[in-house]
Amino acid sequence: MKILFLFIDGVGVRPAATDNPVNPEVCPTLCRLIAEHARPIDACLGVEGLPQSATGQATMFTGVNCAAAMGKHCEGFPGPALRDIIEENNLFLQLKKRGKTICFADAYLVDSAEELAARRFKSVTTVMALTAPETIRTVDDLADDRAVMQDLTRETIQDHYPDVEVIPPQRAAEHLFQIATRSDFTLYEFFQTDVSGHSMDYARACAVLRTYDRFLASLVRFTEAAGITLVMTADHGNIENMSERGHTRNAVPFIAVGPRAAAIRARVASLQDVTPALLAAFDAM
Numbered sequence: 001m002k003i004l005f006l007f008i009d010g011v012g013v014r015p016a017a018t019d020n021p022v023n024p025e026v027c028p029t030l031c032r033l034i035a036e037h038a039r040p041i042d043a044c045l046g047v048e049g050l051p052q053s054a055t056g057q058a059t060m061f062t063g064v065n066c067a068a069a070m071g072k073h074c075e076g077f078p079g080p081a082l083r084d085i086i087e088e089n090n091l092f093l094q095l096k097k098r099g100k101t102i103c104f105a106d107a108y109l110v111d112s113a114e115e116l117a118a119r120r121f122k123s124v125t126t127v128m129a130l131t132a133p134e135t136i137r138t139v140d141d142l143a144d145d146r147a148v149m150q151d152l153t154r155e156t157i158q159d160h161y162p163d164v165e166v167i168p169p170q171r172a173a174e175h176l177f178q179i180a181t182r183s184d185f186t187l188y189e190f191f192q193t194d195v196s197g198h199s200m201d202y203a204r205a206c207a208v209l210r211t212y213d214r215f216l217a218s219l220v221r222f223t224e225a226a227g228i229t230l231v232m233t234a235d236h237g238n239i240e241n242m243s244e245r246g247h248t249r250n251a252v253p254f255i256a257v258g259p260r261a262a263a264i265r266a267r268v269a270s271l272q273d274v275t276p277a278l279l280a281a282f283d284a285m
Contacts, residue, residue: 001259001285002228003278004180004219005187007060007125008212009053010194012237012250013040019243021205027213029220033232033255040251042270043236047073050247053194054078056235056271057124061091063275077121086124091185091275092132098282100184104128104135105176107147109157111138125189139164145175151192152215169215177222184282197238200245209239220257229258229281233274260284 013034014020024031043051045059047067052075058066064085067073074082095102104125110116113133116126129136137147142154143164149157152172154164167175180186190212196205223230232255237248254274256265260281267277 001282002180002183002226003185003281004176004223004228004230005185005278006216006219006230006232007057007187007189008193008232008234009189009191010197010236010238010247011234012043012240012248012252014237014240014248014250017241019202020240021202021209021242022240026206027209027216029213029217030209033216033220033257034253037257037261037265038253038255039265039268041233041254041268041273043234043252044249045073045271047071049073050249051236052076052247053235054082054124058082058086059271060233060235060274061124061128062086062089063272064089065272078124078127082124083122083127086127087131090128090131091278092128092135094275094279095185095282096132098279100282101182102132102135103137103179103183103186105137105148105179105186105188107137107139107142107149109139109160111140125187146179148172148176148179148188150190152190152211169211170218173215173218173222177219177226177228180223180228181226185278193234193239197240197242198245200242202242205239205242223258227259229256229260229264231256231261231264231278233268233271235271 045065045067052073054074055067113136141147152169154166192208196208234252237250241248254268264277264281
């Protein structure tokens with residue numbers, strides 16, 4: 001069994017509204033997957049306040065309620081206490097213990113894992129990847145189509161890497177699919193949804209969602225044909241309410257398509273259940 005996990009930042013579940021760009025006219029594939037293959041799951045974790053990226057993502061990738069452990073929702077980059085939780089026991093480490101091959105498909109604009117480790121500020125996924133540095137992809141991997149840029153098309157890096165070809169999102173889907181065929185578990189993170197959600201620019205949010213949807217439509221066809229289980233979720237809501245700049249307390253969609261999808265989906269009611277459900281799927285093989 002192979003699992004491809006799409007982490008999409010800042011997408012919650014909300015009824016149709018004029019300020020909600022997550023609708024079938026903008027992103028038909030995403031909306032179809034939400035309607036047919038998803039369940040809404042809790043991102044608030046029993047803690048007051050708006051869910052935030054650091055504790056939400058750390059919870060997702062460890063199975064620990066990190067918001068409760070910190071006593072609050074923590075935004076941005078994880079601090080020392082949260083990094084300790086991630087480094088001690090995360091999804092990548094658990095999969096390695098089970099002898100599974102892992103790939104973090106996002107390209108880092110570095111030459112080595114050592115250069116990445118030297119950075120002062122690190123995201124949750126970066127902290128996790130550094131516990132299994134063989135999973136890390138560099139700019140050289142991107143140039144050779146062995147990694148995917150966080151914006152899919154590579155447009156955001158043209159000022160510094162003009163020799164790296166700009167590609168349509170459908171080609172990014174092809175590259176990610178080829179990467180996923182070589183590992184038991186592959187993770188790809190997309191955060192432009194959260195960035196555009198904070199902008200309160202509806203047109204910008206629609207453009208980001210349309211790009212992602214073209215990528216997603218191609219990827220779903222590839223994974224379904226190959227029998228790869230596609231799992232997708234978010235860390236908190238945001239883009240589904242463009243009338244507010246901050247995050248929302250809305251549930252987030254947990255999508256699973258393919259072999260063992262129903263069993264995985266049935267185990268997940270909140271972000272805290274994501275890692276245990278994925279590990280249980282591999283244990284059941």
